[in-house]
Amino acid sequence: MTQTILTGQTLSFTGSPFREGPDAAVLHHRRGAVLVEGGRIADVGDAERIRGIAPTARVIDHGERLLMAGFVDAHVHYPQTGIIASWGKRLIDWLNSYTFPEEMRFGDPDYAAEMAGVYLDLSLVNGITTACSFCTIHPESVDAYFTAAQARGMRMAGGKVMMDRNAPDGLRDTAQSGYDQSKALLDRWHGVDRLTYAVTPRFAPTSTPEQLEAAGALWAAHPDCLMQTHLSEQTEEIAWVGDLYPDAPDYLGVYERYGLTGRGALMGHSIHLTDREWAALSDSGTSVVHCPTSNTFIGSGLFNAREAARRGIPTGLATDVGGGSSFSMLRTMAAAYEVGQLGGSALHPAELLWLATCGSAHAMRMGDRIGNLAAGMEADIIALDLASTPVIAQRAARAGTLWEAIFPTIMMGDDRAVTVAMIGGKPV
Known part of the structure; x- marks a missing residue:
């Protein structure tokens, strides 16, 4: 050898x-x-x-x-590569003005393949060797992403977005089609070479209870996969979830109800958490992912990395391209330092490097490999x-x-x- x-x-x-x-x-x-x-x-x-x-x-x-x-990037949207650094929106406006129109294009296999290649090459130039990405509702977007990763020999995770409400025509599936397409993609790609499938309901506002139940059932049937979604990114979003799911104790409680918490579940952002949510994340082993450039760029808030560490919650770091404003994990670490300073607890350089490597790997249940x-x-x-x-x-x-x-x-x-x-x- x-x-x-x-x-x-x-x-x-x-x-x-x-x-x-x-x-x-x-x-x-x-x-x-x-x-x-x-x-x-x-x-x-x-x-x-x-x-x-x-x-x-x-x-x-x-x-x-x-x-x-x-570097290990635990939360990205590769289909948003082309709209990174778009001006002046908060979360819901960002989705409607920039994200959804761009994601419409990923039903075209050629365009999806082009952007998957651009995304992976930009990541590698910045030292990112593993990432976990949201794709779009289109199976073609997942095939393009995994095909490009496989060609480069990379250990990558990702999945088809499941989204059956509060999205434009052409960007919605159904509870059944979302399950069926995700299952087919999982069967095609999970465990092939260095690829990992992630069950991917975008977030509670764009999924009906029936779809979240289907996502939970799919993950329960394939627990060696990951599950990724968003949690408590902005205050308006949290209020929206409260209106849509009035019987849930809080935002995290929606995911708990449908079996979408636990080891291998990745909760992007997780900024505005109640004491109950902090405790539930810790007790269940659910991972959270810090997205500092996105959180400042879209005006979401300050994640408390020190509190997550104190509670033993697996925590990763992420660029969150393209709400995040940089492909660089160095810039992302710098933003995490600045967020910590604003929150009254600066992170040490060793802690920043840990989050960008070991922390993200452990959050993704890959700490024994990368x-x-x-x-x-x-x-x-x-x-x-x-x-x-x-x-x-x-x-x-x-x-x-x-x-x-x-x-x-x-x-x-x-x-x-x-x-x-x-x-x-x-x-x-």
Whole structure:
């Protein structure tokens, strides 16, 4: 089996920095190396030691660059790639003015294939090696997404949006057709190569009780899939849910009623939560996903990452393209830092990197395969230049600690900082 050694600085997590503290949870080798065999990480550690155990391996030297796991984006809408950074709307207006008209186009297989390729290539340029995406109601949009991911060898998750009310003509299915089409796509794609299907009711306002019941039944029959939706993004949305589901105790209670909570359920946004909802998320093991650039761009509010961590709720980080305003997970981490500051609890650089890798991977129940630079993991690896621009370089040159060296890249970095992204140990 061919062996490859990647040399550079290495960063791995031995635990969660939210629980154990940044220094206790992180293993850093200033002169480190990663041994890759057969698409997996065989070992990580001191470069001299790694070279000694694989003396005939091909060596690729990344100099002073930081080798770490590829970013994991736990909540995106790939069909919104073309409308990213559209001006001036809140959530419901955003959907009606921008999202729904664009999603209409994804019944065309050629257009869906084109945009899936654009989305995945932009993600890889930014060091995102895994994502979980909402597609559209069209099965063609799912086929295009998974076909493009399969061609690139990527570990990706996604699913057909289920939406049978409060949407335009041409963007609605029915409870039955949504179930049937989702089941057919699940059977076609789930578990093929590195692909995972996600049962995907868009959110409670665009699904009838009958459709949410069907979505819950589908997930119950295939519990190894993921389930993704939206929760408590904006106050107007929460009031709308209250009108549509007056018997539910709260927004999360709607999903609970139909079996759409628990491990493997991904609740995008989760900003305006009641005490009961916080407790129910924690008790059920339901994951939440922080979408900071989207939450500020659309004016949704400030997610409390510290509270989620305190309660042990699995938490991922996401660009939320295209409500989110950047494909960059570095920019997304910077926004998460700023949101934390506004909420009175700044996140440490180690916590930000954790959310963008291990945190998202665990939220998606993939933490045993991706999200960390550790032996046995799949070799989806990125190299970060910690001096990618003059302003970052001059700031990093003053660093006295690892975190002082990394933080300028988190706050000011972009795709120029990602010098290579590897899928299965191969540059793409």
